[in-house]
Amino acid sequence: MEISGAPATYALVIANVIASVYGLSFDKGFVASYLFNVGALKNAKQHYRIFTSSFLHGDYFHLLFNMMTLLIFGPVVEKVLGTDGFLVVYFGAILASGIISFYVNKENLSYSSLGASDGISGVILSFCMFAPLSPIYFLFVPFPIPAFIYGGLFIVISAKMMGGGGRTAHEGHLGGALAGLILTLMMKPEVLSNLFG
Secondary structure, eight states: OOGGGOHHHHHHHHHHHHHHHHHHHTOHHHHHHHSEEHHHHHTSOOTTHHHHGGGOOSSHHHHHHHHHHHHHHHHHHHHHHHHHHHHHHHHHHHHHHHHHHHHHSTTOTTOEEOOTHHHHHHHHHHHHHHOTTSEEOOTTOSSOEEHHHHHHHHHHHHHHHTTSOSSSOHHHHHHHHHHHHHHHHHHOTTHHHHHHO
């Protein structure tokens, strides 16, 4: 696909790579200063961390996996919604993810997270809304899953596992996914006919 057809997707990939590589290889303090942290949001009012944390990653595999996923789904969503609509979904998902993550973990001041998966979750759910029968291959599952089933499972699993600790911020994924779904419906209500048709 031509870059001119998905400028926001490619710009986001470039920004993620630059910020993440800098933080991982040149300045560890950079990551600590800009990752999502409940204490920093609650006490220091550093609300910008909701967005800056989404351009940082914990390791190179984390970065590679997220950027590959964004490159698969981003151009398609950007083509359907347009660049402005795509950015609304992406950053709306990040904001929703940050709000939900904060309230789920508000008593744990040391809680931190980072990564682009919040915005990407919104993009994936947006894709599932207007391409519900498209096959999605997921990690070690040997067969494709229809997009609408994948989207539903993604939301249910994230909801059940949120707040459970571990390395995955399920509450952030849930917030991003729900925002992607709702914002897509607001901008393209006709996708309901695709979903139920």
